[in-house]
Amino acid sequence: MTTPPSPRSRYFTLAAVRIAGALGAVLGVVLIARAHVWWPKVLGVALVLSALYMTAAVSGALAARWRSGPPPDGSGPTRWGRRRGARR
Template sequence: MTEADKVAQRRWFVLVVVRLAGVAGALLGLILIARAHDWAPKILGTAIVLSAMAMIAIVPRSLAHRWRSPEA
């Protein structure tokens, strides 16, 4: 395995971990919304879910754009 392959594998792993962290955050927010009795925790849970969904959509794409190899 070449060094370029190792770097590509590490970057792919980072992208997967970022997506899984976003999913875990969204699940945490949903649990908070479901178990909350007052409005404040429900609003916090909603904010967590929305930010996790944004993280799932934006962060992997921006990392892939940053890591894109230059055109030869």
């Protein structure tokens, strides 16, 4: 089993994914603005939409993958605020 990445590397990975998505969206907007025929504009719109989707989906997937869970013994609170086995 591999060791989990450090919090610093997780932060910089998420920041890099978000920056790459923003740069892709800016590139798409520039392509839309400078195009004189219809097909580069369509390509620019597709690039903007895919960059925005990538920014949201990849960041969310990585954050969910790296999210801390409850302690192994089950004594701490869960994501929903109650301990395992606790009565209402």
